[in-house]
Amino acid sequence: MVSFIEERPKNNAAGQNMVSDPKSAQKPPAPPGFISISRKKLLQNLEINAGARVNSWVDSMRASSPTHMKSAPSIADDQGSWNLNHPSALDMFGQIIDASKGKQIVMFLDYDGTLSPIVADPDRAFMSKKMRKTVRKLAKCFPTAIVSGRCRDKVYNFVKLAELYYAGSHGMDIKGPEKGSKSNKDAESVLFQPASEFLPMIDEVYKQLVETTKSTPGAKVENNKFCLSVHFRCVDEKVIKENSKSQIIKLCYHHLIKWSELAQQVKSVLKDYPKLRLTQGRKVLEIRPTIKWDKGKALEFLLESLGFANCTDVFPVYIGDDRTDEDAFKILRDRGQGFGILVSKFPKDTNASYSLQEPDEVMDFLRRLVEWKELSLRAQSRM
Ligand SMILES: [Mg+2]
DSSP: OOOBOOOOOTTOGGGGSGGGOHHHHSSOOOOTTSOOOOHHHHHHHTOOSTTOOHHHHHHHHHHTOHHHHTTOTTHHHHHHHHHHHSOBTTTTHHHHHHHHTTSEEEEEEOOBTTTBOOOSSGGGOOOOHHHHHHHHHHHHHSOEEEEOSSOHHHHHHHHOOTTSEEEEGGGTEEEOOOOSOTTOGGGOOEEEOTTGGGHHHHHHHHHHHHHHGGGSTTOEEEEOSSSEEEEOTTTTHHHHHTSOGGGHHHHHHHHHHHHHHHHHHHHHHHTTOTTEEEEEETTEEEEEESSSOOHHHHHHHHHHHTTOTTOSSEEEEEEEOSGGGHHHHHHHHHHTSSEEEEEOSSOOOOSOSEEESSHHHHHHHHHHHHHHHHHHHHHHHHO
């Protein structure tokens, strides 16, 4: 059965805007060329499978579009209370360092939206040179892993740092740092690929999805080897940008209809593949094997590989912006070791302890960690 992970942000500021706002949703005028559809019908149309809570799904799709959230009137109130529970990791830097004293810090970094900004074309989600330089320095100070939904090769081509651990395809394709020279590719050894038996099926579904989603302009299917991503960040984005605030309510309906169509297209392909499941990320629908493996499991596997399986003196720090990063945040919370940092400008339901607003702040945080480590090493060498 195709399952769909339902997550409803408790403090979803966007929920007070757009279609869930009773005042604005009562009589949405249909703009020329747009389909007029009631909220009820729209939600029926959006139903993913029997019993699915489509409201949550619509909310979460909407929540993944920050363009809309900026206009929410009560965002400041929500932001204030959320910040109290998830303070800035930059503001709390001193406390974080104190908590890590005597422990080995291990860094886990998501890529999209964490090290690189979310851009319209996922193939152009480049990280800045400054960020690369910072991550290189970070890896000299602490074991560092990139954990991404993208396939390992693709994320490696963005990051281009051989000294890191990489967990691609949501942790289903894990490899340690290259040993020896960069040109000696044979020396690379894959540490772990728990879903290799799914490869032929995923290739087959990729071809079908490319064909099926052709009719939705802006939809982009990406083959991440062990999982597939259907990006909807381009679906109708420019329509929103080119119109005034007064038209956004109308346009949002159009938006949701397009997203709904895309979700139905994906669902129609997946109905024949019960061993694959559908989940939702930030402006992306993701198809993965049903095996119990996620970014949290990848984090545990990497800690074990690094020799910290049953250690109490390890301090893992995971930074990510996506729902799929929540599995890793939760593992850290459950283990009571280290903490998660959510990258978000907006209140979101999260298991992370701290927050950073955007990749630039992530870079500042990583720089401060490097500076702190270098200073403490220098102090040690003087003793
Ligand atoms: Mg991300």
